[in-house]
Structures are given as structure tokens and as C-alpha cells.
Amino acid sequence: MENLSSSLAPAEWIVVSHASDAGAARRAGQALAARLGMSDTRAGQLAIIITEAATNILKHAGDGRLLVSVAEHGGQRCIEVLALDQGPGIANLAQAMQDGVSTAGTAGTGLGAMRRLADQFDVYAPPGKGTALFARLWLDAAAATQPAWTGGVCLPLPSETECGDAWAVTPHQGRLTLLMADGLGHGPEAAKASAAAVRAVAGLGGLPPQRLMDECHQALRPTRGAALAIAAVDLAGQQLEFAGIGNIGASIIAHGARRQLMSHNGIVGHNVRKVQQLAFACPAGALVVLASDGITTQWDLAQYPGLAARAPALIAGVLLRDHSRGRDDASVLVMAMPGSA
Template sequence: MAHVVGLSEKRQADAALIVTEAATNILKYAGQGEITLANRDVDGVQVLEIIALDRGPGIANLTSALADGFSTGGSLGAGLGTIRRHASLFDIYSIAGSGTALLARIANPPNVPNTANAANASNPSTTPDAGAESFQVGVKSTRKFGQEVCGDAWGVRRVGPNLWVTLLDGLGHGPMAAEASNRAVGVFLEADPADQPADVLRRAHQGIKDTRGAVMAVAMFDRASRTMSFAGVGNIVGIVASAEETQHLISTDGTVGYNMRAVRPREASWTKGSVFIATTDGLSTRWNLTRHPGLVQRHPSLIASVLHRDFARDADDATIIVVKAA
């Protein structure tokens, strides 16, 4: 995967080292867990994203654990420090007794062109997550146990300085649900840049009428006005969390493509540190942030992975998308 994304041989070796260290830690301290890898486009830069999750005893003192030479398992104590040094972006979340989640992204340094995309060589001035991103996005999506495809879908689109996201859950499961949700994502990606979220929902309603339909939410993040506009149809759950409050975003009853009532748009303030979270009903409706102190301070990929780990159900497609104002 590191080769496909265009990483140099050195960065490919870094990827192998990071995965080895993360897997070793899971086996040694948690007994079992999972590591997921994904190729991501971060503001035009291709990166390899590695996320390691477990439900083990957690780390009581992260500061000490990140220092070289610290170990509770009789090893050299270089694992977490090694991962952090070899990653372009590193983040970790752990609570004693509640498991650990680790994020590492790997990209070529600014002066090394991405071999999978020569266009990146003409713009080597930024590295992923080095402060140039105005928005950070994280997604975690899984299909229902036993299904070959996921009936959920999501999309991200940049329009000038603003960011648009959508999240869908096709009715039912399997290929027909996936067709409905993926076609609606296509409508979202081709929508008029002047549209509002409610307009996109109405366009999608017309565009997928010959499918079984889907529940859908659309959010637009406006940097200039520092607002987030939201519109949803069906049971997509959405919130905007900040240091001051958590605002719940209510969707309209109905089904896009089948029976859609008048859409009621919502707005919320969007300032540095604000976090938008939206989930399909594959995550328990009881999900909340109270069990995870400090989680909203972490990278969106970690937020999404931790909440999915703790609240997703195998009996349904389950997707969560997180956007953070950088």
C-alpha cells in the first residue's frame, strides 16, 4: 500500500516499522486488537494512514509511555517513541481500563516527489497535517457482518475555501442499498457550488427515485462566516461539539428518493476546535462523548475509530464521519 500511494523506499520501510511496532504492542499488552490501513488524500498529498485499536488495559501515563526507555512489559521501551519519530503525523488516545487507539500517517517529506502522482512535485511546500489544512476529516465505515458490500456511503467535497460532506445509509443492506447511497453521493459531488445543503437533498431525491432510497445528511462548513449549515432526512445522527456546548442536529423524517418531506436546515457556529460528528444507525443511538474524556481534542480519524470501536454493531452497516476545524 505504501508503494501504491507513491511513498519513497525509506518511507515504505517506515510504514513497515510502524505497523510492526503497533502490532507488537497490541499482542504484548492487549492480547488482541486490529490495525487498519487506508490511502488518503490530504489536501492533494497522498498519505498512508495506519490506525491501531485495542480494548486492552489502556495506558495510565501517556507522557511516560511516549518516552524512550519506559516499559511496563520488560522490553526496551522504544515502541511508541519509534512510531512517533517515523510518522508524518502521530496521535494517540488511551484511558486506563478502556483500551488504546493510535494514529500514524506517513507521507513523503516536502522535497521528495510522490512517485504515484508527479503533480505533487510542483507543490512541495506543505506536508500533511502541518497546519495548512483548514479542515481535518476522519471516517470509519464497516459493512454488516456477512455482507460483501456496505450500504452506507459518504462523500467529501471542497468548494473554494469551504468544505462539504455527506453521509448516507441506503435502505436495507447489500448491493441495492449500496446503489442508492452511492448514486446519491454522485449527485452530491456534482451539485451546483451555489446550492445549500437542503438543495442538495432535493436534487438527490429526484436523482435516486428509481432506487430503494436512502437516509441522507449534508453539511457545509463556511470558513468566512464561521458557520456550519446542516440538513438531513431520516435517522442520521449529527452533533457539533465545542468547548462550550454540544449542539444536536435534527433531521427531517422521511426517505430520500421515496418520501421526503420539507427539509428544515440547521446552523451552528464553526470555530477553531469545533467538531462535527455524524453517524448512521449502525452505531448505537446511545453513543456519546461522555465515556471518552478528551477525545474531541484528538485527530478526527481517532475520534471516528474510537467511537466506532465502542458503539458500532455487526448487525448493520455502520459509518461515522468526523470533521474538525483546524
């Protein structure tokens, strides 16, 4: 599945509530760095970023979650770190971002060190609304300017080790095709269904959503089936084509307004009576959000001033943190249209 970014890539969530959890998170990151073939220098940078993110959670919130994952954007691979807590936020972000580098050149601490060491770094921490930190470290430092228009998170039901949801992004000649799949039920069998949908769309980004839905319907027949949403975005033409089956939430957020996209009833792989492809304007600066039904539908970005301008992965993480139902697999995929509104 070359040039495909998806939740099937290696990733690990770490619950951070004790000092030892920072070590566990660091070891998880080092394992991913070794798997990716990251240099010792960049693996060391990653270790500091993860340690600082976990320490920030413990120091300011007491507990939280940290996600370390492999991602791919524009054919370039990277490791991404997302730290989420529901603590007090950061009252003076500018002061908190000051780097602690000494005159001797020793490593700094806190957010400043993370920003200095990461190729891309972002934070959202309004007072009273928790802190979300995001850092990206490319496998190849020369790829640091590579744009990343998408970001996603996928969290299994607390009692499960495998997530029954899956998301994917596949590029094709100026288009990005977004997929969100929610396998029926939970656990390994639901995960198999969602993974089958991801494999079905890999390499087929040039097909319209209705055709891709047909491909997925055939691919998922041996599985228990899934709810699916597929959006194909023409970046230059600023148009989005959409098809959905089942209860996947899909929205376009532009000019401060949220437009929810309609899906039809059914289970892909078993019972699909109607697939309807619809087209929508998707202007510069717009956000496209796909969410499984483990996320409540009542979220409103207007309640998060400034969040819409943050990294897509950070937006996805905040929505997951604050709007997960807690009794289902939960996933969010966000795409930011190039340009400003």
C-alpha cells in the first residue's frame, strides 16, 4: 500500500498517569524509529520529544494519553507524536514556549525543546480546556517542508486491543481520497472488515467515491461488513465528491459554517441498497472531518477558538479527546484545504 497514509500503519497509544509511563512511551517511539530505519540522531530527538510530552502531561494535568505513530504524506514517511490531556491548559503559551537551551548547548526542557527538535510542532491549550501537543519528525530531514494536509486518530474501545475503525488517505493527481470505515461491532473481526476497506481503496484514488464504494462492497463480502464514508477532494478545483453508507459523520467546515454530508442506510459488504454520490464546494481553508459513531455528533469548532487553524492531526485529537462516547471505537480524520479562507 505504497503512498497510502492510514490507521493501519504502526502506532501505539500510551496512557500516561505515572512517571514510568514516560519511559514506556519513549520505548514505544524508539521501537517505531528502529522499524522505520530512522538515524540515531533523529531517534534521539524523537526520544526527547516524547519524554517532554509525557512529562508535560504528568506535571500539568496528572494524566492523559499519548499517541506515537508512523505516517506518510506525499510519499515521505515520518513519526508523529500526539499528546492529549484535560488539565488546566496553558495560561501564558508564549512564556511556556521559551526554550531552555543553556549557553553550553545542553538539551532544553518543555515545549521549547519540542518545538526546536521537531520538524513540525503545534499546540492548542486554551486556559481551562486542556492541552493538545503535536510533533512530527520526518525520516528524511530534507522532507521537513513536505505539506501534510491530513491527520487522523483511531482509538479502540477500552476493553479491546484492536480498533474496529480504520481511516485512510490516498493521493492521485491532485486529488486526495479520504476513507473512514467502522467495522460492525468491535474487536478483531470488526478490525478485519475495516482493514479490508482500506486495502480496497489503496491505489485506486483516481476512482470516484461511488465506484470505490462498489469496490469496497465486494471486498467486504467475506467480512462482517462496515459503515463507510468516502470523500474525494480536488485540491485545485476546490470540489469534494462524497458517498456514504451507514453512520459515519462527515462534515465540511468553511467560512465558520458546518455542512453535514448525507449517508444512506446499509452495511457495506452485505446490505447496500443505494449509493449516491454528491458534489460540494470545498473552498480554500475549509476543513473536511470524517468521524466514526464513537464520536458524538454535537461537537462544534466554534467552541474552540483558533483550533481550525491548527494542524489537522491536532484537530482530530482534540475532537477525539472531548467527544468520544467512551463505549465504542472512536476515530476522526481531518483534512485541511490548502490556502486561507
